[in-house]
Every structure is written in C-alpha cells, then in structure tokens.
Amino acid sequence: MSQQTPLHAAHERAGASFTDFAGFDMPLRYDSDLVEHKAVRTTAGMFDLSHMAEIAIQGPDAAAFLDYALSNRLSALAHHQAKYSLLLTESGGVVDDLIVYRLGETEFLIVANAANRQPAVDALKDRVTGFDCVVTDASDHWALIAVQGPEAKTIVEKSGIDIPLALDELKYYRITPGTFHTGTVWIARTGYTGEDGYEIFVPSPGAQALWDELETTGADHGMILCGLACRDTLRLEAGMPLYGHELGLDIAPVQAGLGRVVVAEKERFVGKEALAPGSEGKRVLVGLVAEGKRAPRAGYAVLNGAGDVIGEVTSGALSPTLGYPIAMAFVDPEYAAATSSLTVDVRGSHLGVTVHELPFYQRKKASS
Amino acid sequence: MSVPNNLLYTKDHEWISLEGDVATVGITQYAADALGDVVFVALPTLGDTVSVGTIVGEVESTKSVGEIFAPVAGEVIEANDSVVDAPDTVNSDPYGAGWLIKVRFTTAPEGMDAAAYQALIGD
Numbered sequence: 001m002s003q004q005t006p007l008h009a010a011h012e013r014a015g016a017s018f019t020d021f022a023g024f025d026m027p028l029r030y031d032s033d034l035v036e037h038k039a040v041r042t043t044a045g046m047f048d049l050s051h052m053a054e055i056a057i058q059g060p061d062a063a064a065f066l067d068y069a070l071s072n073r074l075s076a077l078a079h080h081q082a083k084y085s086l087l088l089t090e091s092g093g094v095v096d097d098l099i100v101y102r103l104g105e106t107e108f109l110i111v112a113n114a115a116n117r118q119p120a121v122d123a124l125k126d127r128v129t130g131f132d133c134v135v136t137d138a139s140d141h142w143a144l145i146a147v148q149g150p151e152a153k154t155i156v157e158k159s160g161i162d163i164p165l166a167l168d169e170l171k172y173y174r175i176t177p178g179t180f181h182t183g184t185v186w187i188a189r190t191g192y193t194g195e196d197g198y199e200i201f202v203p204s205p206g207a208q209a210l211w212d213e214l215e216t217t218g219a220d221h222g223m224i225l226c227g228l229a230c231r232d233t234l235r236l237e238a239g240m241p242l243y244g245h246e247l248g249l250d251i252a253p254v255q256a257g258l259g260r261v262v263v264a265e266k267e268r269f270v271g272k273e274a275l276a277p278g279s280e281g282k283r284v285l286v287g288l289v290a291e292g293k294r295a296p297r298a299g300y301a302v303l304n305g306a307g308d309v310i311g312e313v314t315s316g317a318l319s320p321t322l323g324y325p326i327a328m329a330f331v332d333p334e335y336a337a338a339t340s341s342l343t344v345d346v347r348g349s350h351l352g353v354t355v356h357e358l359p360f361y362q363r364k365k366a367s368s
Numbered sequence: 369m370s371v372p373n374n375l376l377y378t379k380d381h382e383w384i385s386l387e388g389d390v391a392t393v394g395i396t397q398y399a400a401d402a403l404g405d406v407v408f409v410a411l412p413t414l415g416d417t418v419s420v421g422t423i424v425g426e427v428e429s430t431k432s433v434g435e436i437f438a439p440v441a442g443e444v445i446e447a448n449d450s451v452v453d454a455p456d457t458v459n460s461d462p463y464g465a466g467w468l469i470k471v472r473f474t475t476a477p478e479g480m481d482a483a484a485y486q487a488l489i490g491d
Contacts, residue, residue, distance in 0.1 A: 033405045233430050347426070
C-alpha cells in the first residue's frame with residue numbers, strides 16, 4: 001500500500017495519473033507532460049513535493065554537526081540562506097544529495113530525496129553522537145509545494161501568504177518565514193526545474209488550503225498543476241543530477257561534476273579520507289545531444305568510433321524545450337571533451353551523439 | 369477509457385480492425401495514456417513480412433518507449449506516415465487517425481473482444 005501525501009484528494013479531483021515513487025502514490029501527470037513542461041518554462045507550474053523528506057537539526061552544535069556530517073561548510077551559511085550539499089559515506093560515495101536551509105543560529109532544515117529518507121535520517125542520527133543537537137525526521141510534519149516558472153513570484157505574492165519580507169528581497173537560495181492562515185510556513189527560492197521559483201514548506205494539515213489558494217491565484221497567471229513526469233524532463237534540461245541515475249553510493253562526487261560541493265579543506269568530515277586521489281581514470285558525467293527525435297535512455301551503452309563501449313547513459317529524453325534528444329552519461333574521461341563524437345546504442349541502432357556542456361537549458365536571468 | 373466494441377484487442381494493448389484480408393493495427397487509448405505524450409513513432413518498411421509477435425515499430429513518449437508487436441502474420445502493406453510526422457495523433461485519436469500499420473494476412477488474427485480487454489485493463 002503506497003503512502004499518500006496530504007494533497008492526494010486534490011490530485012484525484014484534478015484527474016491526475018498516478019505513479020508509485022519512493023513508496024508514495026504521486027501525480028505523474030494531470031493531462032500532458034509536454035503542456036506541463038512548457039507551462040513551467042513560460043508561465044508557471046505547481047508541484048506537490050510532499051513526498052520529499054524533511055529533517056530538522058536543532059541545538060547549539062547544529063552548524064558544527066553539519067560541517068562534520070555533510071560534504072561542505074554549512075556553518076558558513078548566513079541565517080535564512082540555503083546550500084546544496086552531499087551526505088557521503090566513509091568511502092566517499094553519495095548517500096543522498098540535499099538542500100540545507102539555515103532557519104536560525106542553531107536551527108537547520110534539510111530536504112532529502114523521498115527514496116533516501118531512511119538512509120539519510122539513519123546516517124545523520126548515527127553521526128550526531130557527541131554533538132549537542134538533535135536530529136528529527138520531520139517529513140510527516142511538513143508538506144512541500146513548489147511553484148516554478150517566470151510567473152511564480154507574482155503568484156506567491158498575490159496568494160494569501162503573509163510574508164514580512166518583500167519577495168524582491170528574497171534572493172536565490174534563500175528562505176524566509178511567512179504565515180498562512182494561522183500557521184508558520186517557510187518560503188524558499190529554490191527548485192529543481194531550471195526555472196525561477198519557490199518551494200513552500202507548510203504544516204501538513206494546512207497544505208490543502210494553501211494548494212487551493214495557490215491554484216486559484218495561479219490560474220489567473222497561466223499556472224497549471226504539474227506531475228513528476230515533467231519534473232524529470234525539466235531537471236534534465238537544467239543538467240541537474242537525479243539520485244539513482246547520476247548519483248549513487250558507488251559514484252564519487254567528482255565524477256558527477258560535484259567536486260565543488262565537497263570542501264576537502266575541512267578538518268574533519270565523513271568521507272574526507274576517501275577523497276584523496278583515486279578517482280582518476282573513473283568515468284565522468286557528460287551531457288550528450290543528438291539529432292532527430294529518438295532519445296538515448298538510461299542504461300543504454302555509449303560507444304566510441306571503434307565501437308567499444310566507453311560509457312552508459314544515466315538519463316535521457318527528447319527535450320521538450322529544445323526539440324532534440326538530450327542525455328546525461330558517464331563516459332571514460334578521455335571522451336569527456338566537447339569535441340568527442342560518440343554513438344549510443346538505441347535498441348540496436350547506433351545514434352550519433354555529441355558531448356555537450358551542461359546544462360542544456362539555461363533561463364535568461366532577469367534578476368538575481 | 370474508450371474501448372470501441374467493433375475492434376479486437378491484444379494483451380500488448382494493441383487494437384486490430386479487420387476488413388477482408390487486411391488488418392489495421394494501432395495502440396489502445398489505455399496504452400497511449402500510459403505512455404504519455406507520444407513524441408516519436410517508428411514504423412516498418414512496406415512489404416516487410418511479419419509473424420505474430422515480431423517487433424514492427426516503436427512508440428516513444430518523453431518518459432518511455434513502447435514496442436509495437438505484430439498481432440497478425442502477413443505482409444505490411446501500409447504504414448501511417450502521418451503519425452510519424454505528427455506523433456501526438458496517437459494520443460488524440462488512437463482508434464482513428466492514430467492507426468499505425470495495415471497487414472495483409474492469410475490467417476485471421478486472434479484477439480480479445482472489447483469486454484475481455486476492458487476486464488484486462490480493469491476498467
């Protein structure tokens with residue numbers, strides 16, 4: 001029996017097609033993947049992300065603990081600032097990729113992938129020994145609603161959320177508190193679509209009212225409800241990794257192009273020992289583009305000119321925005337240069353592909 | 369979910385329409401909905417001889433790939449080029465303009481009737 005988010009009834013009413021994702025019965029699409037994808041790029045789309053895990057870290061040592069437990073320096077975060085981070089194993093593999101929000105001097109909120117809720121909670125609780133702070137799995141407490149796209153700011157501004165800070169002042173990767181009805185909500189300028197937008201944390205009992213409010217307000221600005229299918233093509237265009245595809249226990253961060261997320265100079269953190277030289281020669285993540293309409297898919301082999309397998313596709317789709325096939329793949333390092341001409345075995349036929357710098361799509365930045 | 373009464377169905381979610389010794393084949397609305405927006409269709413070459421179960425084409429959405437299996441043995445006498453040019457026709461009109469191939473057969477195909485197919489998809 002799959003779990004349901006607090007917004008499940010709203011999705012049913014809206015006619016969603018559902019899929020099991022990390023044990024949750026989640027909207028895959030409401031109507032059309034392509035229409036939903038385009039709405040996020042041109043107006044706005046709203047996603048239920050309540051399946052994702054929220055983990056609260058509270059106590060005097062919270063910042064020091066996160067510097068030890070995670071890959072980068074979270075103690076350097078200003079209040080209400082966010083950072084993308086990695087939870088590593090002792091051997092340098094990735095347990096999960098996370099966003100860490102600093103809510104206050106001694107209070108942080110971590111968002112982890114739904115599928116990694118238990119491993120992430122377990123690892124953090126295991127590592128907290130000796131630190132004066134508490135790790136709490138707050139996933140059931142919080143619902144999470146994302147409004148993404150060029151119209152997102154207007155929609156969140158016009159909704160009934162009382163936000164003391166002017167949204168113009170809420171910079172990228174920042175979070176600010178607000179009030180909806182009588183409950184405290186947190187509005188973060190983060191996302192996983194390559195578009196500007198917000199992720200709003202709302203206590204589960206109030207999620208339905210906020211969803212309805214945003215849907216009504218958003219409808220006047222071209223916003224539609226969006227499922228996980230378009231979330232995947234949006235993040236792929238934006239070159240963002242997906243755990244289980246571009247990230248995993250047996251993939252070093254540097255292979256996935258995430259070397260910058262690991263602050264090796266830190267005196268002590270889990271995974272540090274494994275970061276010594278050793279990933280040379282290992283496959284690295286690249287973007288691939290092709291002509292035509294057939295997309296390389298996860299698991300397909302990448303071949304060099306001689307027909308030798310030199311890599312494997314991790315994600316791929318016909319890009320709805322660009323109109324041509326795009327993919328991410330791990331390839332042997334000598335083929336990572338943008339001049340490499342390779343092929344992908346698409347169910348027996350060889351599709352010519354070219355290495356392409358990530359991301360494939362970048363929005364025009366109007367403001368910070 | 370639309371399951372027209374006048375067609376035969378396969379467990380691979382294809383429909384077959386019979387007219388003389390020619391079978392027209394497409395995918396069902398259930399299959400099209402499950403795929404999502406169809407963005408690419410590959411069809412066989414005219415004159416290909418196919419057996420039951422031969423892979424004769426592919427239907428791709430942004431999310432996944434579906435193979436088309438010949439539900440009847442015979443010769444491919446027509447392929448619907450207009451769905452190759454406009455793959456979304458498979459979603460918008462799966463039983464009409466979204467048909468995929470026509471096969472001339474010697475032995476009439478077996479298939480489920482609409483009621484049996486409806487039971488299969490739990491409709």
